Amino acid sequence: xxxxxxxxxxxLISFELCVAQIKPGARQAAxxxxxxxxxxxxSLFYNPSTLSSISNSTIGISYSPSPFGLKELSTAxxxxxxxAEFGVISAGxxxxxxxxxxxxxxxxxxxxxxxxxxxFGVTSILKNISIRNYGSRTxxxxxxxxxxxxxxxxxxxxxxxxxxxxxxxxxxxQFPVILSLGLNYAPIDDINFFTALVKELNxxxxxxxxxxxxxxxxxxxxxxxxxxxxxxSGGFGFSYNFISIEYAVISHQDLxxxxxxxxxxxxx
Amino acid sequence: xxxxxxxxxxxxxxxxFAQVDSIEINDDFQNILEDASADKEDxxxxxxxxELVNNPIDINSATSEQLLQIPFLNLLTxxxxxxxxxxxxxxxxxxxxxxxxxxxxxxxxRIKPFIQIKKTDNEILSYKNLLQRVKISxxxxxxxxxxxxxxxxxxxxxxxxxxxxxxxxINSQNYLRAGFTIEKDAGESSLTDFFSYHFQxxxxxxxSNITLGDYIIEFGQGLTxxxxxxxxxxxDAVNFVSRNGRTIIPYTSTDENKFFRGFAMNVNAGNLILxxxxxxxxxxxxxxxxxxxxxxxxxxxYHRTNTEINKKDRVRENIIGTAVNLALxxxxxxxxxxxxxxxxxxxxxxSDKTNSxxxxxxxxxxxxxxxxxxxxxxxxxxxxxxxxxxxxxxADKNLSxxxxxxxxxxxxxxxxxxxxxxxxxxxxxxxxxxxISLKTKFGxxxxxxxxxxxxxxxxxxxxxxxxxEFLIYYYYKIFPKxxxxxxxxxxxxxxxxxxxxxxxxxxxxxxxxxxxxLFNSSSKLKFKSRLELISLSQSQxxxxxLISEDINYxxxxxxxxxxxxxxxxxxxxxxxxxxxxxxxxxxxxxxALYGEGMRWYLMIKYNTNFGINFSLKYSELYKLxxxxxxxSYNEISSNLDNxxxxxxxxxx
Numbered sequence: 001x002x003x004x005x006x007x008x009x010x011x012l013i014s015f016e017l018c019v020a021q022i023k024p025g026a027r028q029a030a031x032x033x034x035x036x037x038x039x040x041x042x043s044l045f046y047n048p049s050t051l052s053s054i055s056n057s058t059i060g061i062s063y064s065p066s067p068f069g070l071k072e073l074s075t076a077x078x079x080x081x082x083x084a085e086f087g088v089i090s091a092g093x094x095x096x097x098x099x100x101x102x103x104x105x106x107x108x109x110x111x112x113x114x115x116x117x118x119x120f121g122v123t124s125i126l127k128n129i130s131i132r133n134y135g136s137r138t139x140x141x142x143x144x145x146x147x148x149x150x151x152x153x154x155x156x157x158x159x160x161x162x163x164x165x166x167x168x169x170x171x172x173x174q175f176p177v178i179l180s181l182g183l184n185y186a187p188i189d190d191i192n193f194f195t196a197l198v199k200e201l202n203x204x205x206x207x208x209x210x211x212x213x214x215x216x217x218x219x220x221x222x223x224x225x226x227x228x229x230x231x232x233s234g235g236f237g238f239s240y241n242f243i244s245i246e247y248a249v250i251s252h253q254d255l256x257x258x259x260x261x262x263x264x265x266x267x268x
Numbered sequence: 269x270x271x272x273x274x275x276x277x278x279x280x281x282x283x284x285f286a287q288v289d290s291i292e293i294n295d296d297f298q299n300i301l302e303d304a305s306a307d308k309e310d311x312x313x314x315x316x317x318x319e320l321v322n323n324p325i326d327i328n329s330a331t332s333e334q335l336l337q338i339p340f341l342n343l344l345t346x347x348x349x350x351x352x353x354x355x356x357x358x359x360x361x362x363x364x365x366x367x368x369x370x371x372x373x374x375x376x377x378r379i380k381p382f383i384q385i386k387k388t389d390n391e392i393l394s395y396k397n398l399l400q401r402v403k404i405s406x407x408x409x410x411x412x413x414x415x416x417x418x419x420x421x422x423x424x425x426x427x428x429x430x431x432x433x434x435x436x437x438i439n440s441q442n443y444l445r446a447g448f449t450i451e452k453d454a455g456e457s458s459l460t461d462f463f464s465y466h467f468q469x470x471x472x473x474x475x476s477n478i479t480l481g482d483y484i485i486e487f488g489q490g491l492t493x494x495x496x497x498x499x500x501x502x503x504d505a506v507n508f509v510s511r512n513g514r515t516i517i518p519y520t521s522t523d524e525n526k527f528f529r530g531f532a533m534n535v536n537a538g539n540l541i542l543x544x545x546x547x548x549x550x551x552x553x554x555x556x557x558x559x560x561x562x563x564x565x566x567x568x569x570y571h572r573t574n575t576e577i578n579k580k581d582r583v584r585e586n587i588i589g590t591a592v593n594l595a596l597x598x599x600x601x602x603x604x605x606x607x608x609x610x611x612x613x614x615x616x617x618x619s620d621k622t623n624s625x626x627x628x629x630x631x632x633x634x635x636x637x638x639x640x641x642x643x644x645x646x647x648x649x650x651x652x653x654x655x656x657x658x659x660x661x662x663a664d665k666n667l668s669x670x671x672x673x674x675x676x677x678x679x680x681x682x683x684x685x686x687x688x689x690x691x692x693x694x695x696x697x698x699x700x701x702x703x704i705s706l707k708t709k710f711g712x713x714x715x716x717x718x719x720x721x722x723x724x725x726x727x728x729x730x731x732x733x734x735x736x737e738f739l740i741y742y743y744y745k746i747f748p749k750x751x752x753x754x755x756x757x758x759x760x761x762x763x764x765x766x767x768x769x770x771x772x773x774x775x776x777x778x779x780x781x782x783x784x785x786l787f788n789s790s791s792k793l794k795f796k797s798r799l800e801l802i803s804l805s806q807s808q809x810x811x812x813x814l815i816s817e818d819i820n821y822x823x824x825x826x827x828x829x830x831x832x833x834x835x836x837x838x839x840x841x842x843x844x845x846x847x848x849x850x851x852x853x854x855x856x857x858x859x860a861l862y863g864e865g866m867r868w869y870l871m872i873k874y875n876t877n878f879g880i881n882f883s884l885k886y887s888e889l890y891k892l893x894x895x896x897x898x899x900s901y902n903e904i905s906s907n908l909d910n911x912x913x914x915x916x917x918x919x920x
Contacts, residue, residue, distance in 0.1 A: 187663040191639070209702060209717070211669050213661055215637055223659065223671045225702045230719050230736060232673075232700040251700070253721060253734055 024062040024077035024094070026246035026262035030235025031210030032224030034194035036157030036182030037147050041079050041264050044090040044109045047145035047159045047182075048121030051090055051111040057082045060264040068255040072098035087112035090123075102130045117149035127175075129168075141166045141175060155184040157196075177201040182208075190214040194224075204228050222248070229253065235260075242266040314856050315521040323442055324384040327365075328358040332598055333541075336512040338382040343636040343643075344662055345370050347598050359385055372665040372707065402440045404920040407854060409433040411913040413454065419901030425455030425572040432459060435520065435854075443470055451522045455572030455901075462569065464527070466518040476534040476541065482519035484527050485545060485684075487591050487605050488632025488645035489513075491654045491676075491694055494686035496526035501690075503741040503755060505703035505716040506670045509688055510643045510658040513603070513632070515543050515591060524569035525551045526684065528587060543591040545607075550581035555613060561622055562615045573901065584612035589628075599636040605629070609683055617681065626650075626683060639663065647685075652677035654694050656687060666707040674699045678724035690720045690735065698723055711744030711752075731773040735761035753784040765807065776806040794820040804843045812838025814845045814861060826875050833868040836861040852883045852915040865891035865907075881917040886910070 025042035028035060039050040041060035062077040075096040082089050092107035105128070111121035123143040130136030145159040161178040168174040182196035194210035206228030214220045218239055225232040235248030246262035325334055327349060335346040348370035353359065356367075362385065365376045411431040419425040431454045437447040448465040452458065466481035484495040489511050499508040516534060519527040528547035535542040552566040562583055571580050589607025596602065607628050614622035627649065634643035644657035658672040674689055678696040685694035688701075699720035706713045717738045725732050737759040746752045757780040765774045782800040789795065796818040804810045816834040823829070830850045838844055844862035850871055851857045861867065869887035876882075889909040891897060897909045 187667055191661065191663045193663070193667075193669065209704075211661060211671070213640055215640060221640070221659075223702075225671075225700060225717060225719070227717065227719075227736065227738075230734065232671075232702075232719060234671075253719060 022064045022067045022073070022075040022096070022258065022260070024075075024079065024092075024262075025060070026062060026235055026248040026260045027212075027220075027222065027237055028248075029250055029258075029260045030222035030224060030233050030237075030246075030248035031194055031212060032208050032226040032231060032233045032250070033198075034182065034196045034208035034210035034224050034226070035184065035192075035212075036145075036159055036180055036194075036196050037155040037184040038192065041081055042077065042092075042262075044079055044081070044092045044107055044123055045077070045094075047147060047157045047180075048090065048109040048111050048123045048143065049119045049145040049147040050157065051081055051088045051109065051121060052113045052119040052147075054081050054088055055083055057267040058264060059267060060262060062260065062262045064258060064260040067258040068252065069257065100132050102136075104128045119147050121145045121147075137168070139166055139168070139175070140164075153186045155186075157182045157184070173201055198228075239264075314854050318854070319517065319520060321381050322437075322439070324382055326386040327362075327383045328353065328385055333593075333595060333601075337514045338379050340375060340378050340507055342510065342512070342660065343599065343601075343634055343641050344639065345375065347636065350598070361385070370662070370665060374707070374712075375665075397441075399440070402438060402444075402920075405437050405439075405917070406919075407433070407435045407915065407917050409852060409854070409913065409915040411454070411911065413904075414910045414912065415904040415906050415908065417454075417898065417901060418903040418905075419455055419572060421905075422901075424901055426574075426577065427452065427455050427457035427572065429454050433522070437520070443472075444468070445470070445518060447518070447520060449520060449522060451524075453570055453572065455570070461571055462522060462524045464519055464522075466520070468518050474536050476536050477516060478533040479516050479518055480531055482527050482529050483532055483545075484517050484519050485515060485532070485543075485591065486511075486513035486517065487515065488603055488630060488647075489643070489656050489658075490687040491645050491647040491656065491685050492605060492628045492630045492649075492682055493591075493607070493684050496521070496523040496686070498686040498688075500688060501701075501716065501718060501737070501739070503714055503739065504705075505714040505739070505741070506660065506668050506705045509670055509672045509701060509703060510634075510641070510660060511688075512634070515541070515593065516545070522569070523567070525565070525567045530587075539595045541593045543593070545587070545589055545591075547585070547587040549585050549587075551583045551585055552579045552581065553583045553613075554579055555582050556616070560613055562611065562613050582613075586610045601634045603632040605632075623650075626681070628682075645687075647680070647682075649680055649682070652679035654680040654682065654685070654687075668705050670701070670703040672699075672701040672703075674701075690718070690737075691722070696722050696724050711742055714741040715739065730771055731762070731764055733762035733764075733773060735759065737761070749788045751786040753782075753786070755782045756780070763806070767807065774806055776804065779803045792822045794818075800845055802838065802843050802845055806842070810839035810843040812836070812843040812845055812862070814847065816847065826877070828873040828875075830871040830873075831869065833866065834861065835866050837864045838862045849887075852885055852913055853881075853917065854915075855913075859889070863891050863894065865889065865894075879919045883913075883915040883917075885913045887913075 023033060024045050025040060027040055028042060028046065036047045037050060039053050041058045042062060043050045058081045060079040064075045065071060067073040067075065075094065077092065077094045079092040080090065088111040090109040094105040096103045106126045107123050109121055109123040111119060113119040125141040125143065126138060127141060128136060128138045141162050142164055143159065143161045144163055145157065148156045150156050159180040162175050165177050166175055178198060178200045180196055180198045182194065185193045190213060192212040196208040198206045198208060206226055208224065208226040210222065210224035212220055212222045220237040222236065223234045230253035231250055233248060233250040235246065237244055237246040242265060244264045246264065248260045250258045325338060332346045332350050335341050335349060348368050352368045362380060362383065365371055412429055420429055432452045435447065435449040439445050445468040446466065450460045451462040453461065464482045466479065466483060468477055468479045470477045472478065485493045486495060487493040490498055516532045528545065529549040530547035532543065532545035554563045554566060556563050566579050571577050587607060587609045589605065591603060591605045593603040594601065609626040611624045614624045616622050628647060630645060630647035632645035639662050641660045644655065646653060646655040654676040656672065656674040658670065660668060660670040662668040672688065674697060676689065676694050676697045680695055682694040687694050689697050689699060691697050697720060699718060701716065701718045703716040719736050722733050739757040741755045743751065743753045759778045761776050762773050763776050765772050780802050782798065784796065784798045787795045798816045800814045802812045814834060814836040816832060818832045821829045834847060836845060841862045844860040846858050846860055849857040849869065867889045869885060871883065871885040873881065873883045887910065891907045894907040896903050896905050897907060898904055
């Protein structure tokens with residue numbers, strides 16, 4: 001418990017408010033979250049605009065049993081994407097925390113292609129935070145994302161998270177306000193290079209790099225690195241027919257390892 | 269010693285113009301100064317490259333294993349060469365390499381010095397033939413400081429002021445090779461203070477080589493066995509992280525301790541190469557007079573004062589071991605190594621632990637899956653492990669990305685290891701390195717980002733520490749005769765502050781920026797201008813800069829003139845700047861410049877038509893407002909440090 005509190009405290013001071021740190025999707029985690037422009041069932045939590053190209057309804061589960069070696073920080077996500085006539089709709093759910101601090105989140109997103117090389121998406125997030133002996137509150141946040149296909153093998157993505165600058169009480173910036181810009185370069189079909197610049201209000205800019213190589217028809221290998229926080233990551237995805245199983249590990253320079261597992265199923 | 273890869277890559281690019289049996293330095297050489305990790309003069313990495321250039325590999329007969337001995341080539345590119353040869357028949361000219369998709373022009377230029385196309389002569393190997401085809405080359409060099417150093421003035425040094433070096437190499441068609449090297453440093457009394465020799469028979473029956481005398485062994489990624497010199501982080505972000513050990517190499521350098529002396533051979537058995545080796549060498553060390561334990565090894569090789577002479581050859585080391593390299597197929601290779609080292613005295617490891625017997629087990633591998641080359645080594649010693657694994661993805665010939673993870677345990681003590689990393693030893697380090705190399709129409713970009721950690725603490729290392737470093741290098745031919753090179757390097761590293769009683773961990777942030785313009789006026793005349801800036805902040809902020817101008821003039825094919833003048837100013841030794849200097853063939857000089865002052869040199873090379881080449885260099889370091897230069901016995905009581913060097917190369 002002592003270690004839990006220690007790391008929890010560390011997270012608190014380093015992120016002002018201990019909102020869930022573990023983002024969904026073993027694929028994204030393995031790439032150090034550098035991908036802002038390819039579509040993925042968990043894009044709802046990153047860049048919703050990329051979902052506009054999805055043609056099958058898809059469901060994804062992501063689970064991180066013990067981030068930084070602490071099972072108290074375990075985080076689970078569920079995501080669902082459904083193409084519709086007016087665009088692609090998506091819904092997501094997240095649960096995080098332990099008996100003292102709990103967080104649940106419900107996301108709804110809409111993605112739409114505006115032209116054959118530009119699409120846009122928006123997510124609304126209903127977030128509930130409950131702290132034992134202090135009660136619970138619910139907040140509404142919004143994210144906005146765009147994706148542009150610059151050339152056949154170069155894509156650009158842009159995300160503005162929490163653009164209403166929603167905060168918990170009178171103090172500013174208790175939910176992060178983040179601007180992210182990312183490029184995806186695919187020199188050939190099997191290889192993707194990702195790079196992203198992420199600026200959170202009140203923090204230094206973070207550079208993220210990721211590489212994905214589809215080495216076999218059913219196996220993808222991924223590596224990534226970022227400088228803020230100092231992390232590197234790796235993982236693989238194993239896909240067969242309509243099912244894919246994903247795994248990622250992130251190594252944080254001070255806090256240690258985080259493992260993440262994912263299951264993605266295409267429904268039709 | 270780790271030499272940043274920039275050094276190597278520039279050295280190699282200069283060798284494009286090299287003759288098979290003499291390496292001529294050209295202007296590109298001078299680009300290499302800045303990343304050099306140590307201000308040691310006399311970089312013997314030159315010998316390593318010279319040895320490769322003097323024995324070029326025939327690309328029409330070489331196997332992929334043999335091609336891998338060439339720096340810059342990896343499984344992907346080596347296999348591509350072999351595959352092209354199998355499909356299209358033998359190469360008629362080196363230009364045919366351009367038809368291979370996996371090789372870009374820069375890579376082809378870089379490997380050219382190491383390869384050749386042998387005319388097919390089915391000569392039968394006979395002793396008569398061997399004797400007729402003997403090539404002998406000898407290099408004699410003397411270097412002298414003009415000002416008297418304190419050690420001489422106070423009669424502390426036993427010997428004369430000249431540094432003298434002589435190396436003789438005999439080579440007969442690469443079947444027989446032999447040679448010896450003698451060296452005496454300034455202040456040493458015996459002309460043969462360092463004496464090294466080797467004798468090697470190649471390609472005899474099942475033995476691809478049999479080596480007697482001095483040699484080094486390179487295995488895997490260098491966790492357990494490597495030569496005294498290796499390449500590390502630098503402007504070439506993707507080529508030197510992963511390595512191909514070349515197993516047994518005759519020793520021709522002058523590091524006086526880090527080599528093996530004895531017997532080694534390679535036995536070929538199909539896809540398997542067995543390399544047993546045995547060594548009986550003596551090493552310089554400081555010995556505690558009471559416990560008789562080794563307190564430290566002294567690798568600097570100086571034997572000038574009584575103290576230094578007493579340390580000479582104090583420890584006997586007996587080594588026995590075997591390496592096995594197995595090629596499972598063209599794309600998969602593994603290697604195993606075991607060696608045992610027994611020291612004549614106990615080595616003090618920490619306050620309560622000593623050891624005189626060391627066992628190492630190691631396994632290395634390299635595998636190619638489509639465009640992905642994964643290689644690595646894992647070594648085991650005394651219940652602790654060191655490992656490095658590298659994945660390099662070559663998307664196409666203009667873009668490659670590399671990731672490397674290293675983990676060196678704190679208890680891993682590697683006597684002859686020399687592997688990739690931030691620290692000089694294969695110990696107490698965890699790191700993750702990302703490298704990218706991209707060639708575009710608008711120039712070439714290299715980038716790396718390295719995160720590293722020294723996780724454990726002990727008596728000498730009080731704090732665990734973190735660090736990170738990135739480098740961006742851009743080079744581009746802006747005009748047909750003009751090349752621009754820009755480098756920016758940023759390092760943020762936690763270091764122990766020893767400046768007061770209470771030791772603490774502080775952040776040291778170093779920013780280094782360099783811009784360089786090369787202008788090739790004609791094939792005879794070349795100019796290079798450079799500006800380099802450094803800013804460093806630890807307990808306080810420091811700055812420094814360096815401006816230099818370089819001229820190379822080659823009036824005719826026999827005469828070459830090189831000159832440079834450098835002005836520099838830095839706030840202290842902490843913000844020192846390095847500069848690589850043109851020097852006599854066989855030497856690489858990389859002095860550290862700090863304080864306010866200037867340095868200049870002039871070098872003349874004259875090649876006669878009958879096999880004798882002369883080289884002469886005069887250099888001066890002048891510092892404003894100083895009374896002395898250098899420290900301890902090397903101190904001179906003047907603000908001018910000048911030196912003259914002379915060399916004679918002859919070939920038969």
